[in-house]
Amino acid sequence: MLNIHDIMETITMIQEENLDIRTITMGVSLLDCADSDIKASCRKVYEKITRSAEHLVKTGEDIEKLYGIPIINKRISVTPIAMLAAASGGDPVEYAKTLERAARTVGVNFIGGYSALVHKGFSAGDRSLIESIPEALAVTDHICSSVNIGSTKAGINMDAVALMGRVIREAAEKTADRDCIGCAKLVVFCNAPEDNPFMAGAFHGVGEPDCVIHVGVSGPGVVRAALAKCPDVDLSEVANIIKRTAFKITRMGQLVGSEASKRLGVPFGIVDLSLAPTPAVGDSVAYILEEMGLEVCGTHGTTAALALLNDAVKKGGVMASSHVGGLSGAFIPVTEDAGMIDAARSGDLSIEKLEAMTAVCSVGLDMIVIPGDTTAETISAIIADEAAIGMVNFKTTAVRVIPAIGKGVGEELSFGGLLGSGPVMPLHNDRSSAKFIHRGGRIPAPMQSLKN
Amino acid sequence: MRAVISVVGRDSVGILAKVANACSACNANIVDVTQSVLQDMFVMVMLVDISDISVEFNALTKTMTELGESIGMVIHVMHEDIFNSMHRI
Known part of the structure; x- marks a missing residue:
């Protein structure tokens, strides 16, 4: 039999001291959704996310009840969208809208990964994605964005740093009527981890498996x-x-x-x-x-x-x-x-x-x-x-x-x-x-x- | 599969009987019971086997929560693994 003090300690932690699981985040790779046609690419993105995460929220809620511990957020992180934008061209905001639709369908709190990794320089898709961030965050509610501008291995890309200063200001201006909330969903990283479950900085790194659960x-x-x-x-x-x-x-x-x-x-x-x-x-x-x-x-x-x-x-x-x-x-x-x-x-x-x-x-x-x-x-x-x-x-x-x-x-x-x-x-x-x-x-x- | 039912509140007559009755109604088999007074509060912990319960686990949790409210106690039902994983290596 378990010790009564241990049991009461656990219950006190949960009931009185706010112990919770902050997030279950499902990482989903979108690399196989890349298409030269942005419409086709968005369609595949929506299908893959809604298929992979169909049961995520329900499963989270079931576990919550079974163990009696609150799980505050159920989230999804995806492959940096700049990589898909590189293949498809077009307006990256389409991806943001697609992710928003997917987030609403599966009922998650956030999808992270409207991101670009530019610590050494910009490749195709990176610049257009970064420039679209203020608009993307203004027209969506559940999308988080991050940009990696430096790393110990690569140094700091100061062109990207200069660009991000402007992007942050613009994101604030575009959402000025909503307490500038756009900027609360945007983070600029140095040495961004590829398996981070926390928002706003979560994205699904290219070295990760096709689908994975982080806590x-x-x-x-x-x-x-x-x-x-x-x-x-x-x-x-x-x-x-x-x-x-x-x-x-x-x-x-x-x-x-x-x-x-x-x-x-x-x-x-x-x-x-x-x-x-x-x-x-x-x-x-x-x-x-x-x-x-x-x-x-x-x-x-x-x-x-x-x-x-x-x-x-x-x-x-x-x-x-x-x-x-x-x-x-x-x-x-x-x-x-x-x-x-x-x-x-x-x-x-x-x-x-x-x-x-x-x-x-x-x-x-x-x-x-x-x-x-x-x-x-x-x-x-x-x-x-x-x-x-x-x-x-x-x-x-x-x-x-x-x-x-x-x-x-x-x-x-x-x-x-x-x-x-x-x-x-x-x-x-x-x-x-x-x-x-x-x-x-x-x-x-x-x-x-x-x-x- | 086993669950821990914890009952906390002011001591009164018949708590054990009422909780045991509710377990029996759901076909949850009581494996062990221990009780104690911690910081002036009556604390009872029951280990129950829920492998063959006649209702969904969520329904059992709900029944117990409501029972707790009706007798002025706080009752939680949680899978035993949460305690095992937290307190045993």
């Missing part, structure tokens, strides 16, 4: 609650507590992923060992850092606390899962994290501190609302800074910033749902980076890339 776990509330029970232990013990908790959280992901894979007859890919916050009170990564002893997230010590948290999450999670991948680490999306929102509102959390934090945790400058008058060049410069951290440190970094068109510091945007809301954060908008960005070209790959 992203969550659980900041559980970690915080575990730490709250031991307020006076030293940091070695804090790390141990986080490891033990992360192990348990990840085992859930492994269980749900293997069950989903078995029921859908699709291979199990990876568990993404992430602490993904939500705007719900008690489900915040910032609160974990504050539980460790910081008065507010963003003050001195935040980077060190986050480094400890991120490392312990991985150490605990890695033994709990057969395959680990994706982004794997603590997320710090400002508008999606109640504690971060508070810290940003009070001015305790600045974009500079967030940038430092991204050097020691998963992803990057995520869900940050910036002033509406920020120039494309400044956005590009933010991307370049963040990509440089990823490139040099052999890690994934990303930028998902939302220019609040028509708004300035002190005002807020609200996206609703898991995307949350947040205040406009100040930048160095009175100092230009334009000359640097307009130079274009490529930042060469660093010495770290020469490992062979």
Whole structure:
């Protein structure tokens, strides 16, 4: 018989501490849908997605009921659409509309993969896809887009960085009437992982199988609650507590992923060992850092606390899962994290501190609302800074910033749902980076890339 | 296939009987029962064999949730694998 304390611990984690499986993401390869006729290509894309993912949502719901653990999102990631656009030509927005139709048919929360990989340069289809992103995100609700502009191996494609600054601004302008939500569905990567189950950056890499199931776990509330029970232990013990908790959280992901894979007859890919916050009170990564002893997230010590948290999450999670991948680490999306929102509102959390934090945790400058008058060049410069951290440190970094068109510091945007809301954060908008960005070209790959 | 039924709330007369009755009505065989008082709360955990239940698993969950509401307790039915995978290596 199971121990009654263990049983109650699991139930408390789910009922009171917001433990959930954040996402089951089905990766679907669309390489076999490429056609020189865009209409035929779109038809094949729709058929393949609706066929592969026909039972995805139902299976997710069944597993949810069987184990009594919520599975918040059921999603799909697809082959970067730029590759299909390369074969077919035509207006890539047609693909976005096709994906939107497929998403509605199968009932998933998002489809990710309106993407292009241009870390070394643009090939056929890449530029037209990237230029179409603002329109694609404006006319769809369930489509996420990502662009990889750099990697440790390739360096940073600064022409793409300059282009993405303009694309982000345009995406905000086109959805200005809806709190600029287009930009919440668009992320710019350095070292993008090919098996990421989390949005907005999920896409199905070319090295992946035809169809695969990835799982992203969550659980900041559980970690915080575990730490709250031991307020006076030293940091070695804090790390141990986080490891033990992360192990348990990840085992859930492994269980749900293997069950989903078995029921859908699709291979199990990876568990993404992430602490993904939500705007719900008690489900915040910032609160974990504050539980460790910081008065507010963003003050001195935040980077060190986050480094400890991120490392312990991985150490605990890695033994709990057969395959680990994706982004794997603590997320710090400002508008999606109640504690971060508070810290940003009070001015305790600045974009500079967030940038430092991204050097020691998963992803990057995520869900940050910036002033509406920020120039494309400044956005590009933010991307370049963040990509440089990823490139040099052999890690994934990303930028998902939302220019609040028509708004300035002190005002807020609200996206609703898991995307949350947040205040406009100040930048160095009175100092230009334009000359640097307009130079274009490529930042060469660093010495770290020469490992062979 | 086995499930864990957990019952949490204020202690009162007949909880075990009511839950056992509901199990019997669905042909769920009770394998083990343990109960305890944790932080002033009455906690009962039942391990039941659900291989031959006469209703869908979801219906069993619903029946138990409703029973819980009617007697002022919180009742969860969850597959035992979630506990095994979380607490055993």
